[in-house]
Amino acid sequence: MRPILECQSLTKKYGSDYALFGVDLALGRGQIVGLLGPNGSGKTTLIKLINGLLTPTEGRILVDGQAPGVETKKIVSYLPDRDYLSRHMRVKDVLAYYMDFYKDFSAENSSRMLDALEIDRKARLSSLSKGTKEKLQLVLVMSRNADLYVLDEPIGGVDPAARDYILQTILTNYNENATILISTHLIADIENVLDRVVFLSAGQVTLNASVDEIRTDYGKSVDTLFREVFKC
Amino acid sequence: MLGKLIKYDLKYGAKIFILVHAILLAACIFGRFFFLDHLDFGRTDSIVVSSLAIFVSVMLFLYIVVCFCTWLIIAARFYRSLFTGEGYLSWTFPVSGVLHLWAKILSGCIWFFLDCFICAAGIILLVTGSNVRDAYFAIAPEVTEYFGMPPGTFASVFFIYMLVSCICSVISTYFCIAAGQLFPSHRILGALIAYFVYSFISQLLAFAVLAAMRLFPAGAYTDMASGIDAARYTLSIMGVTLIIMVAVSVFQYIVTHIIMKKKVNLL
Numbered sequence: 001m002r003p004i005l006e007c008q009s010l011t012k013k014y015g016s017d018y019a020l021f022g023v024d025l026a027l028g029r030g031q032i033v034g035l036l037g038p039n040g041s042g043k044t045t046l047i048k049l050i051n052g053l054l055t056p057t058e059g060r061i062l063v064d065g066q067a068p069g070v071e072t073k074k075i076v077s078y079l080p081d082r083d084y085l086s087r088h089m090r091v092k093d094v095l096a097y098y099m100d101f102y103k104d105f106s107a108e109n110s111s112r113m114l115d116a117l118e119i120d121r122k123a124r125l126s127s128l129s130k131g132t133k134e135k136l137q138l139v140l141v142m143s144r145n146a147d148l149y150v151l152d153e154p155i156g157g158v159d160p161a162a163r164d165y166i167l168q169t170i171l172t173n174y175n176e177n178a179t180i181l182i183s184t185h186l187i188a189d190i191e192n193v194l195d196r197v198v199f200l201s202a203g204q205v206t207l208n209a210s211v212d213e214i215r216t217d218y219g220k221s222v223d224t225l226f227r228e229v230f231k232c
Numbered sequence: 233m234l235g236k237l238i239k240y241d242l243k244y245g246a247k248i249f250i251l252v253h254a255i256l257l258a259a260c261i262f263g264r265f266f267f268l269d270h271l272d273f274g275r276t277d278s279i280v281v282s283s284l285a286i287f288v289s290v291m292l293f294l295y296i297v298v299c300f301c302t303w304l305i306i307a308a309r310f311y312r313s314l315f316t317g318e319g320y321l322s323w324t325f326p327v328s329g330v331l332h333l334w335a336k337i338l339s340g341c342i343w344f345f346l347d348c349f350i351c352a353a354g355i356i357l358l359v360t361g362s363n364v365r366d367a368y369f370a371i372a373p374e375v376t377e378y379f380g381m382p383p384g385t386f387a388s389v390f391f392i393y394m395l396v397s398c399i400c401s402v403i404s405t406y407f408c409i410a411a412g413q414l415f416p417s418h419r420i421l422g423a424l425i426a427y428f429v430y431s432f433i434s435q436l437l438a439f440a441v442l443a444a445m446r447l448f449p450a451g452a453y454t455d456m457a458s459g460i461d462a463a464r465y466t467l468s469i470m471g472v473t474l475i476i477m478v479a480v481s482v483f484q485y486i487v488t489h490i491i492m493k494k495k496v497n498l499l
Contacts, residue, residue: 048498051324055494073326084320086244086312100236101325 002065004029004148004179005050009059012045012203019045020203022059029147030176032193034222035183037200038230043183044081046200047152050181051078064147074103077146079137081153081183087126091119091136098140109173110143117165131158138166142173149180155189163189187223197222199229233327237335242342244313245305249343252301253350259294260354263287264361273367291358295351302347306340307405311423315413319498329492333406333485340402348394380463393470400481404430407484410491416499434480438473445472 003026010023020042027033037043048054049061052068063072085094091114098105114121117135125133138154154170155163163186171193174180184190197214199207206229211222218225267287271280313322314332322332359368368383376382408430412423442448447468 053320053323053496053498070326070328073324076324078320078324080317080320082317082320084317086318097240100240101233101327 001029003027004064005181006062006065007046007059008062010046010049010056010061011058012042012049012054013057018203020049023203023205025198025205025208027179027181027196027198029179031195032170032180032182034187034190034194034197035181035200036187036197036222036226040202041200042203043200044152045203047078047150047181047183050148050150051076075147077141077144077149079141079149079151079154081156083133083137085125085133085137088124090122090124091128092121094125094136094140095121098143102144104145106143106145110139113139113143113169113173131162134158135162135166138169142169145175147175147178149174149178151180151182153184154182155184155186160189167193187226188221191222194222199226201230233325234331234335234338237327237332238339238342241309241313241335241339244309245343249302249305249346252298253347256294256298256354257350257357259291260357263291264358268358268364269361271363273363295354298351299347302343303401303405306343306402307409310336310340310406311409314492314496315409315419315498317498319496323496323498329496330489333489333492336406337399337402337485340405341399344398344402345395348391348398352391378462379466380461386463386466389467389470393474396474397477400477403481403484403488407488410488413497414491414495416497430480430484434476437480438476441472441476442469447472 005025005027007023007025010020010025011018012020023042023046035043035046045054049056050063050068052073061068064075066072089097095107095110098110099107114136117132117139119128119132119136119139125136128136134154135158138151141149141151149170151170155166158166167190170180170182182190182194191211194211196210197207198205209217214220214222214225220228267283271284273280312318314336323329359365372382379386404427408423408426411426412419412421415422439448445468447465
């Protein structure tokens, strides 16, 4: 089976600076992958490239064997690391918005999650707290029946209790043939749910291994290894 | 998908659009029934002239504000939905960049066309009182002779010119915003600079073409002995500027398309 995500000598330059340089990476299906690296390592650039928000300077990026475009956007569910919904919309309008544009959006799943979180569908987004807004955004993304979920800092702005809920939501709401790529700094919080980790440093992949391999080969947790590798 | 994109574009700002145009129409109704209908154009004293001048100025200001608000809705929607945080959602819809651009052009044109029709309806409402019509009919032959065509014909030509320039204006607005986002830290300033640069270049182009065609300065039409000449001159100027405007818009469309395809970088 072809990989869900493939990068071949992927390079992205901003002016004269390299954000990514010669990245070769292939991710299989049915796993949760942690995309880890310090600030400025190129995580967000890679995520933007996967979603077609940027075009590569050199090399290729393929999602399910295709360059990012209309077809790949149908199978990628993306959670950006910022607010991306209009503050003036109501929760029910946002649901309708998603349903209109994504055929794989499940109203049933979203309703179940919204009910569990007690989010009022008539509430305007401007009236929601930061944490609730982040949860809503995650609900929207995880309500899609996608092949690849790309979550950029999904737990960055919420309290530890909410983190547990979010991780639980991620684990219980994805198709087992789908792949989840999670970029985060909070490694200790997500380590237990990860199958594989990719370390990015200065725009290059420095490690691509399963969590079990790391524990066996290095005798350390991912969090400890990360702290050692990226020690300032 | 195109229909859905347009639907959401039109939903955005619909309330503001309806509100400002309702105010305009209310002002037109108020002006017609409480001011214009009570004017006696047979009187030649300065009170009639000065009160009419003030009324026209106020209405003109209101029209400018309403048109500006419409333009602002179009520009804000384009910028916010594609180049701010909301762009992270818009650009990840299973829709191509060119479809996004066409949706924005069509929705922008719909807003502007609606604006034009409502503004025209407001004007018709203002000038269809019996006293205004009688005053107009009294001077209609002179006006027709002076302009070389009946004012109604001129208004119709001007209205069509306005509709075409609406399309060009929408594309120009998008071009400036798209060009502005090439400067990530100063996007709005970049858009303003793009606007001034493009305006300057298109003015120069218009000047050169009109001069080459001896339409500027008045050239072959300096005498303008008859109204027919004046009409021909006016229509020539409008025709040439319209062609230049369309040519510039085609260029701007191509550049905007390229920027949206290859140079978008959301912050």
